[in-house]
Amino acid sequence: MAAGIRLESVRKFFGANEVIKGIDLEIEPGEFVVLVGPSGCGKSTLLNLIAGLETLSSGHVFIGGQKVDTTPPRDRDIAMVFQSYALYPTKTVRQNITFGMETRRIPKAHQDAAVEEFTHLLQIDRFLQRKPGQLSGGQRQRVAMGRALVRNPAVFLFDEPLSNLDAKLRIEMRTEIKKLHQRLGKTAVYVTHDQIEAMTLATRIAVMDNGHIRQVADPATIYENPVDLFVAGFMGSPPMNMIRGRLVRDGGLFFAPLGDRDGVRFPIAAAEAARIGAPDGQEVVLGLRPETIFAAGTELPGPDRFVFERPVAVVEPTGPDTMIVFEIGGQDLIARVRPEDAHPPGTPFRFEVDMGKAKLFDAGTGLRI
């Protein structure tokens, strides 16, 4: 069975340094929650608090409805996969996988069955007698996964399990982890600094920054409706374009980029404009995802489109798409166009932007308006 997890006002100090600053989070049984955020924001610490590998400074942790604030890791019914894999170097693959069952005195027959099932599933059954040092990075990763899986815990905790793999293997393992989750249906908390991993794996994403959770939501909401500039800027690659400027009320609501002398004014989509009560001249940030800016006329016409012209500054082909960097008022923007639409640098380019997807943020607080 899967167990839910609840965090209540969880805080963690290392000395005087507050690393987790009061986090509340409710994870339903069977959910795959990804904690994502920049390096050093406290993701591993939060995961360790759930695991019991760090002691709470204050607050409470519940697993499966039980308060586990003072329960040692071994009694929390969890299994964990570490970034460095943390395999036992002097033990064989088989001993690595069975160590947790040995310490729990699980009957030998049961151990053998579990080893057989999961090593077959992970395709490491050929290496059972090898030492970790004789395995490749990808194989070690699988052994670490196997060690967690055989124990059949209520909750899986992952701390950047794929970040030491090369890009191709990372994508492969990502898919396998997702398959495993769909198959086993266990609750999982997964830490990563990679926003693509977060988007692809999560049923819900919690975006962390500096000891706080900024937003918890399903991947689509995080991407389409970020609550603030931090979340907007963290998710997406290339990142969202963020243009500083002012609101202009002039027979409609417009956005005028700061430092722009060509009089480009982005019209705010009607639905959005109706919501916004901010006064004329207020400083705001306009967020435009690169894929919402494309070559004029290349997509089916829609509402809230705005066309403007700018010289191309830099062209960056990526294969399926080409990124075009251009400038508005001294601020660099990136547009994502089809490769065949790209022009060489220096030539004028007609861009079309889907203002229906544009987001407005308060320039002072960074919050969505």
Next chain:
Amino acid sequence: MRRRRTSGIVRPSGPGAVMLRGLLFAVLALFCLYYLVPLFVMVATSLKSLEEIRAGSFLSLPREITFDAWGKAWNAACVGVRCDGLEPYVWNSVLMTVPAVAISTILGALNGYALTKWRFPGADIIFALILFGAFIPFQVILLPMARTLGQLGLAGSVPGLILVHTVYGLAFTTLFFRNFFIGVSDGILQAAKVDGAGFFGIFFGIVLPMSLPAIVVTVIWQFTQIWNDFLFGVAFTVGDSNPVTVALNNVVNTSTGVKEYNVDMAAAIIAGLPTLLVYVVAGAYFVRGLSAGAVKG
């Protein structure tokens, strides 16, 4: 031996470089001689008869090899008034060294493990205090230790010597293991804790098997220190409980009769052989441990 990454680096060539290399090898050869000549003299002398020693040169090879001196040193040489050779004292040394090395190594490993992987408030201060023990000149503690041993009823005995060596070895063994364990990833410890192992379960199941290189270094060091110790042996044991180092001194200093250089040399080699043996045997393990156990987790 694996090929080193540095072995392909292009070196300077030309007459200057060749001359420098020649000079380097000449110096190295000189140092080799410096170390090997005394050993040669000892071995050669121990294999000669007394007449040959008196007649011939110190540096000559034995004309006729005889092991008489070795036999006498082992079981007939006079140590003080007792003429049973070094044998009983060698056993004293073994009985003292083996437990002292084992206990101080195990305790040092436990200390190092607790100080690095089960951190507690004040761990650094405790470590600093333990380390301080490595810098205490041993003659300073002779009197207080003699009194302590007396009160414990261990004065003049082999167990007393074991206690002394264990206590004063701890500073070094703790240091060795602490420095080794600091390099062991905490992730492995965390994984073991999630796997359900406790303090001793992790120590014996995971950490100790990983620390073979540290164990070997510590055992070589401790064995050499304790076996070769003279000061504690002479201060804390009497007559029959003397370790071999003290007995050797007594053999060589026995003033009655003629000076038997061959017996003295054989006795000295016997007294020194075990440390050499430990180095050769454990050293081989050490190298093997490095290549087999040096696994990045």
